[in-house]
Amino acid sequence: DTGVSQDPRHKITKRGQNVTFRCDPISEHNRLYWYRQTLGQGPEFLTYFQNEAQLEKSRLLSDRFSAERPKGSFSTLEIQRTEQGDSAMYLCASSSSRGLDTEAFFGQGTRLTVV
Amino acid sequence: GNSVTQMEGPVTLSEEAFLTINCTYTATGYPSLFWYVQYPGEGLQLLLKATKADDKGSNKGFEATYRKETTSFHLEKGSVQVSDSAVYFCALHSNDYKLSFGAGTTVTVRA
Numbered sequence: 001d002t003g004v005s006q007d008p009r010h011k012i013t014k015r016g017q018n019v020t021f022r023c024d025p026i027s028e029h030n031r032l033y034w035y036r037q038t039l040g041q042g043p044e045f046l047t048y049f050q051n052e053a054q055l056e057k058s059r060l061l062s063d064r065f066s067a068e069r070p071k072g073s074f075s076t077l078e079i080q081r082t083e084q085g086d087s088a089m090y091l092c093a094s095s096s097s098r099g100l101d102t103e104a105f106f107g108q109g110t111r112l113t114v115v
Numbered sequence: 116g117n118s119v120t121q122m123e124g125p126v127t128l129s130e131e132a133f134l135t136i137n138c139t140y141t142a143t144g145y146p147s148l149f150w151y152v153q154y155p156g157e158g159l160q161l162l163l164k165a166t167k168a169d170d171k172g173s174n175k176g177f178e179a180t181y182r183k184e185t186t187s188f189h190l191e192k193g194s195v196q197v198s199d200s201a202v203y204f205c206a207l208h209s210n211d212y213k214l215s216f217g218a219g220t221t222v223t224v225r226a
Contacts, residue, residue, distance in 0.1 A: 031212060042204050042216030104214060108158035
């Protein structure tokens, strides 16, 4: 397993367009998280899944944002009608709730620029 | 709610200098504490962790001790190298496993 992978690594889009990002977690991990990181700040929690169930959504996640994890494996994060304020690094992480080692492993992120 | 406050940067040091990055937290219950590192052009990597009071996490010459009485988890390294140049994030999670991060501290080590 090569760790958490995210696609694309970079995305430039025009304001008002929709974008979708993909995250493939570590295969045996049942928890998956999305975070957003803006310049000079630490990552902020957006949402998380345990298996295919979305268990929590941050208030940061407006109605234009939707995340899915249809089969409890990969996840997608869609942003509709993008705004310039959506420009950020979107990070995915995964972890296991089983066993003693529950640390989160992060992907390299998708950098979104809305112009 | 949970929150993490860490020392503002940037921090610039010479090789072999001593590094300390302060981190304090506010949390409900008994959080686990972490230091993550982000090297230039790379993703976040776990550097070390501590899951209960008085535990010491260590890795790559870095250490941090979970101090419940002062709600702190300061990161230290006795002799830094140029390769330690990175952004360091203090973080915690409680039972829900959702991480709360500090703002990050940029460390630059000069040869």
